[in-house]
Amino acid sequence: MFTHLSTETRQIIASLYGLPDADVAWVFPPDSSQGDLSTSVALKIAGGLGKKPQEIARSIADAISLSPSVEHAEVAGPGYVNIRLTVARLLEAWKEAHAAIAPVSERDENPVIVDFCGPNIAKPLGAHHLGSHIIGQAIINLYRHTGAHVIGWSYPGDWGTQFGKLWVAYDRWGDKKKSLKDVTVEDLLALYVRFHEEAEKDATLDDAARAAFRKIEEGDAALRSFWADTVAVTKKDLDEIYVRLHVHIDRETGESFYENRMQPIIEEGIAKGVFQEGEGGSLIVPFAEETGMPPLLIRKGDGATLYATRDLAMIRYRIDTAHPSAMYYVVDVAQRLHFQQVFATAALLGWEMPEHEHTVFGRMRFSGAAMSTRKGTSLRMRQLLDEAVKRAGDIITERGDAIQADDPKDLAEMMGVGAVAYGILSQNRAMDIVFDWDRMLSFEGNSAPYLQYTHARARSVLRKAALAGDPVLPAVDVLEPEDRKLLLMLLRFPIVLAESRDARMPHKLTNYLYALCQSFNSFYNSVPILQATAPLRDLRLVLTASVADMLRTGASLLTIRVPDRM
């Protein structure tokens, strides 16, 4: 956005001081009264030049003030150069910024793979799964909107001894009158929980479970069909929730998919001397002393493979079949060491890895009692969403006639689910999220409903303006301070999209949208829009429409919907 200003400034510095590659960054000053843009480049280069920063700033300000983009430039404080842009330049910049509401149409050839979701088959989705789903989807949306070819790739846990346990439990205590197709995920979980209760009294159950899983692995028709049914039942349940969350999975390969793709990796590792024998006949990857990493277990003493083995097979498969330019794993911070080890192993194997990252997010900490899936006590994602929607519905009912929604039930869904997503996405993902109902379901202040309300308010103004089409930018040569302030806020939109995407930090976008809402609401309360006289009225309608469009686009990238009325 301001790169050409930076280039211009760099040229000025080169001609004055012979520094061709000075690091010039134009940023927004702390207070808009100090100017539209500011740079501290004079302070940075002063040391090397042995001159006073203010003196350098003065000469840069004098030269840049000749630019057609710049109305005037001044030196402030210890040596900042603050500039005020011309109205023409500001409006031109607004057009560019506003264009970023549309997705970039051309696509990169090589895909960015975003690994996210990772639900477990035969278990209901827990509240703690929100992080990977919501953060992952927001990152996918940011890349896709800005022109990347993205594959959102899920890796469900659909394999392992737990399916043997499930079979044993179903065989003994399952309701055979019910068709397996009608069984719910909660039924499956109940069977799983019952198995663990009974297994404490009867040790033979564990042996039976292992035997049953072996039969599944060997392809026993009846058990295989049972397994497939549990997968189908779970998928159906997941799909319902994904529709509500606006999560879309492009590709899905579960653990079972990699079962026959691990042996070649194991052979390669052994042949290259990367995998070595560990304790008890196991196979491990030892790392160099200075890495400080403990060895990675590739194969257990009994010959069984592990999570790390499958992850390596998955990396190999993705590289070979999709040729990604990058792979991002949106996974809980608890797996930090695991990913370090897996990536280090890929390097030891000599694989040519695309850009890759464990895109960590913090743990969801619940203030209440510890949760356990085995005991079936964890908070379900469905419960969380339902509670959020219920609270939103209560508030809508309370407001009664003040509400102008076409469909109050849909509005409650939009607000409730949006509030939950917003709660996750408004925070730096690397930090733990302390779960708190009142904060998560807040409908005031820094929250999804505030954003939704601001959007509805802006749309309301536009409806009342009764325009034939989109408002048209009028020719203006003077801006009032309020208009300039809001305009400058709008200019940040594409910059924030890029920053948020490049850092894979959706909260940068969330925080910006919140600031945009604050700017608009402040604007709304301080100046008339519909009552203003032309051409100011037209300009303000353009700004209002732009705010509404950016809020809708930004929110949708964050998986959040916004209403036209509420």
Add this chain to the structure above:
RNA sequence: GCCCGCGUAGCUCAGUGGAUAGAGCGACUGGCUUCGAACCAGUAGGCCGUGGGUUCAAUUCCUGCCGCGGGCACCA
């Protein structure tokens, strides 16, 4: 014990090598005969955990200590 991360307002969190450190919630004061008050304007509340170092400039970078969290081969 070793490795990693985090300590910012009463609470929950943004923030940045640079100009008086910002929000939300909570507390208090004001604003709907005027485009939607789920809003806005304002007040109070901070040795940015702590000692040292680098720098013209540190809450930000390095380092010692204290506190909290996570991880540390046969789970995923």
